[in-house]
Amino acid sequence: MWVRKYRGERMTELVFLLIYAGVLVFVVGCVRRVLQYSRTPLHLRWELYPVPHEAPERVKHGGSYFEEGEYWKKERHTNLAGELSFMIPEMLLLKGLWEFNRKLWYRSFPFHFGLYLLIGAAVLSGIGAMLGGFAFGAALFAVARCCAWSGLVLAALGGTALFWRRLTDPELRNYTNLGDLVNVGAFALACALVILGSLTGVLMPLGAFARALFTFDTSVKLPAMVSAGLMLGSVILGYIPYTHMAHFVAKYFTYHEVRWDDTPNNAKIAARVAEYLTYRPTWLAPHIGADGLRTWADVATTNPTVAPEVRK
Amino acid sequence: MKNVDIRNVSRRDPEPLVQVQKNELKPLPGQLEQGDGPAFTALNPQTMEKCECGLDGTCALNLPKPKSREEEDALVKKFLSGVEKLFTKENNWTFLQPLLLTMEHCTRCQTCSDSCHIYEASGRNEVYRPTFRSEILRRVYFKHVKQGGALSRLQHGDIELNWPMVARLAELAYRCNLCRRCAQTCPIGADNALVAHELRKVFSMEMGISAKEIHDNGSMKQLKVGSSTGMNPAAVKDNIEFIDEEMSEKTGLEIHTPWDVEGAEYLVLHNAGEILAWPENPGAFAVILNAAGVSWTMSSELVGYDSINYGLWYDDAQFARVALKHAQAAKNLKVKKILIGECGHAHKALSVIADRLLSGELNIPRESSMTVLRDIVASGKLKLDPSRNNFPVTLHDPCNLVRLMGVVEPQREILRQIAPQFREMEPHGVHNYCCGGGSGFAIMSPNNFTDWRFQISGRKKLEQVMTAFGDCLDPSIPKYVCAPCSNCKGQMRDLFSYWNLWDKHQILYGGLVELIVNAMTDVKPGFLEWAWH
Numbered sequence: 001m002w003v004r005k006y007r008g009e010r011m012t013e014l015v016f017l018l019i020y021a022g023v024l025v026f027v028v029g030c031v032r033r034v035l036q037y038s039r040t041p042l043h044l045r046w047e048l049y050p051v052p053h054e055a056p057e058r059v060k061h062g063g064s065y066f067e068e069g070e071y072w073k074k075e076r077h078t079n080l081a082g083e084l085s086f087m088i089p090e091m092l093l094l095k096g097l098w099e100f101n102r103k104l105w106y107r108s109f110p111f112h113f114g115l116y117l118l119i120g121a122a123v124l125s126g127i128g129a130m131l132g133g134f135a136f137g138a139a140l141f142a143v144a145r146c147c148a149w150s151g152l153v154l155a156a157l158g159g160t161a162l163f164w165r166r167l168t169d170p171e172l173r174n175y176t177n178l179g180d181l182v183n184v185g186a187f188a189l190a191c192a193l194v195i196l197g198s199l200t201g202v203l204m205p206l207g208a209f210a211r212a213l214f215t216f217d218t219s220v221k222l223p224a225m226v227s228a229g230l231m232l233g234s235v236i237l238g239y240i241p242y243t244h245m246a247h248f249v250a251k252y253f254t255y256h257e258v259r260w261d262d263t264p265n266n267a268k269i270a271a272r273v274a275e276y277l278t279y280r281p282t283w284l285a286p287h288i289g290a291d292g293l294r295t296w297a298d299v300a301t302t303n304p305t306v307a308p309e310v311r312k
Numbered sequence: 313m314k315n316v317d318i319r320n321v322s323r324r325d326p327e328p329l330v331q332v333q334k335n336e337l338k339p340l341p342g343q344l345e346q347g348d349g350p351a352f353t354a355l356n357p358q359t360m361e362k363c364e365c366g367l368d369g370t371c372a373l374n375l376p377k378p379k380s381r382e383e384e385d386a387l388v389k390k391f392l393s394g395v396e397k398l399f400t401k402e403n404n405w406t407f408l409q410p411l412l413l414t415m416e417h418c419t420r421c422q423t424c425s426d427s428c429h430i431y432e433a434s435g436r437n438e439v440y441r442p443t444f445r446s447e448i449l450r451r452v453y454f455k456h457v458k459q460g461g462a463l464s465r466l467q468h469g470d471i472e473l474n475w476p477m478v479a480r481l482a483e484l485a486y487r488c489n490l491c492r493r494c495a496q497t498c499p500i501g502a503d504n505a506l507v508a509h510e511l512r513k514v515f516s517m518e519m520g521i522s523a524k525e526i527h528d529n530g531s532m533k534q535l536k537v538g539s540s541t542g543m544n545p546a547a548v549k550d551n552i553e554f555i556d557e558e559m560s561e562k563t564g565l566e567i568h569t570p571w572d573v574e575g576a577e578y579l580v581l582h583n584a585g586e587i588l589a590w591p592e593n594p595g596a597f598a599v600i601l602n603a604a605g606v607s608w609t610m611s612s613e614l615v616g617y618d619s620i621n622y623g624l625w626y627d628d629a630q631f632a633r634v635a636l637k638h639a640q641a642a643k644n645l646k647v648k649k650i651l652i653g654e655c656g657h658a659h660k661a662l663s664v665i666a667d668r669l670l671s672g673e674l675n676i677p678r679e680s681s682m683t684v685l686r687d688i689v690a691s692g693k694l695k696l697d698p699s700r701n702n703f704p705v706t707l708h709d710p711c712n713l714v715r716l717m718g719v720v721e722p723q724r725e726i727l728r729q730i731a732p733q734f735r736e737m738e739p740h741g742v743h744n745y746c747c748g749g750g751s752g753f754a755i756m757s758p759n760n761f762t763d764w765r766f767q768i769s770g771r772k773k774l775e776q777v778m779t780a781f782g783d784c785l786d787p788s789i790p791k792y793v794c795a796p797c798s799n800c801k802g803q804m805r806d807l808f809s810y811w812n813l814w815d816k817h818q819i820l821y822g823g824l825v826e827l828i829v830n831a832m833t834d835v836k837p838g839f840l841e842w843a844w845h
Binding site: 036037040041042043044045046047048049050051054058061062063064065066067068069070072090094096097099100101104108170171172173174175176177178179180182243244246247250251253254255257258259262264265269270273274276279280281282283284285286287288289290296299300301302303304305306 | 315316317318390393394397401402403405406407408409410412413414416417418419420421422423425426427438443444447465466467468469492495496497498499500501502503506516517518519520527532535536629630632633636663664665666667668669670671672675677679680682683684687714715716717718719720721722741742743
């Protein structure tokens, strides 16, 4: 019933609503993820070298400030340039994958870079739509169109290659669920639908589409396959933050707050840990001596080999 | 590559999931030979009857088989309550964030697999894949902790939670050296070694299940008598006195170890295993520190003379207790700093992991012996003759000291100065391979577990050592693997002995301080004894 209702002109309305919803759910999901991880307690140090914000002469061999005599008396080095020189190639080019899993890089890089180009196209189109009829806006649409086309092709090819790997690589058999196939398969399919729809239907200028999307002008007509691709893409967009695919959020924490967090104890950290030491663990093993009433501080200062009456 | 369906971990039949055969393992370097047949000596039938040995034909934990289904169910329930606690801040504030990130964002792309020396050495056996145990925990997490329904199972997979699965997972937690080489290669930053660590915590802190060597005979004994070696304060002082006498005789210098000196510059913390197994190591430290005019002391306070902290590998409470005792011993003596001897895990435990636990007066600076020794050597306070060390030397990088703490260059600066034939292993530094004894394995030898250590976890290091000395394997040339870590030395002693490297190739292992003292011109020549020990 509703399908029939939304056929024809009203299909655009549905596409636009799904795009708005997808973006909204995506943003909400990402914020939720960020809050989830940033609200966890400060963990014990668990850094892993090399740490790129170390002094440049130490980054070369992966060294830390522990290599310096009396390091605690010296000013701590935090080298932002070092971090950026690691992060930028990692984020844009997937450098780690290139280094440690070249076979996967050939599949994963086009996919991810394709998505970056699509994001770039969306941002540029958005800016172009806001600029209205300015010549600069037209130029932005031209660049956005290039980004969109190359992004769609790369993401479709990369997504298909990743899908095929998941399906056929015996190494991944234990680690591939239906969800994994759907995840990459849906990306590839959405991109393919938009490409095919654009090639076979009457192609609408990107600028006009962006302006219509911004103004909720549902009078514009979209080829059916493009509509299907956009709707599928919107659903995936909203779904990403609720899956492991939100690793772009996780990666900030795994790198900055785990691997590279070498901050020595200080008053701020001590205050936070002092609070955690008031938590009351409930671990059951007898040697822990946790009963839900005793705090971590009590547990840590108890010698389990001494009889309770002696402990007191 | 041997494929094992992950769902088989819940299989009820008594046969192990995998039986490792020698011909499946990574081939050894050309000079070493290995026949066919099972990689491990068969387990004792009594052990197989009484203990859970359903993983891979070896048994690290001697986990007793439950006597009834009710007992099994109670254990499974306890395991699940432990897993739930892992994801609460009240019980696991210490590692909650990194664990959550790994559980929820590993893409299971298997990039980490090739970096794991155990997986590689085993001939890519599926159960040793870094993601294998993580995937089991992940499925339990999404199904039972997050209470995921059918949709979640499509996304994350399913697993039957029963006692055989839990028992196999307990053993699996002890098939990882916790070296975190896998984490280094993960594009997301997921950490499968952390998962092994956290699983060990569930078993120890909730279920009271751990390796006897690291709990009963390790941290518990240390907290009871002062040292996991069983040495009480009187015994350790006696032994050190004996070492002082030996060293004085051997070096021609008057060696005296100061005890309980208030206000000393350094409290020196040795792994007490050195005192019994490699007395020349604490002896050499005493020679160097005295010759350099350093103000130092040892502590005879309970736990204050043994730097080990096995809790690092399996139990946060035990870890915190020992770390606090180390800091307390330093505080009581009013020393300015703590100097950590040649023990990798003690370095990381006290300098890195305990850092946020040691506040206020307990936050006494901890310094690596590598750094202090480098500064002493560079200062010119010791007269050194590198020609006394004119034999091939290679350096093993203890994971805890190097990859996990970033102390990479100081030991190399020393070796470049005192060992003319120093050569690196490949890869080295922060990309090194574990010796195969990490995370407690070096001291674990139940049943046929030593076979596993020498055939699998130590295999990559064996290959590295043989390759580093590839140009001088002739037994007429003595060679030295410098391993500035007590646990690594323990593994090398046993590994080299198993593969007969001393008799076949004259490959010896030892610490860094021994090489420094061997080069000291004030010391009688021949400090380093070219004899197997």
